[in-house]
Amino acid sequence: MKKLKNKGELAVVVVCAVVGFLLAAQLRSVKLNSAADATNASRLETLQNLYNEALDKQDGLEQQLAQAQHELGVYREEAAAGGGSAALVHELEQLSITAGLTDLEGPGVAVVLEDSSSANVTGDEADYLIHDSDLLSVINELRSAGAEAISLNGERILATSEIRCTGAVVTVNGRRYAAPYVIMAIGDANTLYNALTMRNGVVDILSQWGITVKVTAGELLLIPKYNGTVEYQYARTAQEPEERGE
Known part of the structure; x- marks a missing residue:
């Protein structure tokens, strides 16, 4: 009887150990999943912010493009009808082609x-x-x-x-x-x-x-013409030596 009792106690101990191990593994898995969800949520928020910034920048560039195209049209009309020379009009057209604006x-x-x-x-x-x-x-x-x-x-x-x-x-x-x-x-x-x-x-x-x-x-x-804007932040027209004081 004592041997059976010991076997029963051993079985209970084994079961408790297995249950404890499973509970610990489950708890660890829940913590890992929670951490992963938090990380994913943070990444998603960051990507959403970047996406919104890109949309705002695109809207601003589109407005700049529309304004530049409007001004170019005005310059063309003035050059053609306001006494501009044929050579000047031709040069403007060539520059527009090179810049991809037409x-x-x-x-x-x-x-x-x-x-x-x-x-x-x-x-x-x-x-x-x-x-x-x-x-x-x-x-x-x-x-x-x-x-x-x-x-x-x-x-x-x-x-x-x-x-x-x-x-x-x-x-x-x-x-x-x-x-x-x-x-x-x-x-x-x-x-x-x-x-x-x-x-x-x-x-x-x-x-x-x-x-x-x-x-x-x-x-x-x-x-088609170029559907965007070209911005120069660092490049500028080179000055003549006398303008640079050389």
Whole structure:
């Protein structure tokens, strides 16, 4: 009887130990979850604040852009009707084109790029996706071939435009786009087409990874103006030596 009693007491001790361990584990899990929830809530609040700040900044930039476009229109009208010389009007138009402040149309090529649908044999899915470097290769080739204006998914490409991967998408002029990517370029259509499709050229290299690249020449393409503002905080017009006191 004493042996059975000892066995019963042992069983009770074991059960109590197991229950205690489970309760401790549950309590620890609850604390960890609470801490994780608090951290996530803090991150969410921070992201919300950043998002609100970005929206406020965007609204301010849009107002600045609208004001700048209005002033530019006034200057054009005054230059054309108020005695401005033809050379001055022409220079203003050229500066507007260079700054990307006006819609442009003309002959050129349209390039459509889509992610590869080939079977993955490298084990790395990124090998079969379009990256910012691929888009830059196409754009640089077009520039080298004499493209006078370029857009990517409707975004005018300027000297200040950024093209970079942000996760599974590409950011252009602060806006995110996913494949397919459409690049439009105005210039001599035959020259641009041949520059992209030549043997061992950019299209040939991308095709080796199964990335679909379709190049089409056109007689009349439309490239929209830059939908944003360019601010210079540090750069300024260089002074002449005599103005600097040299």
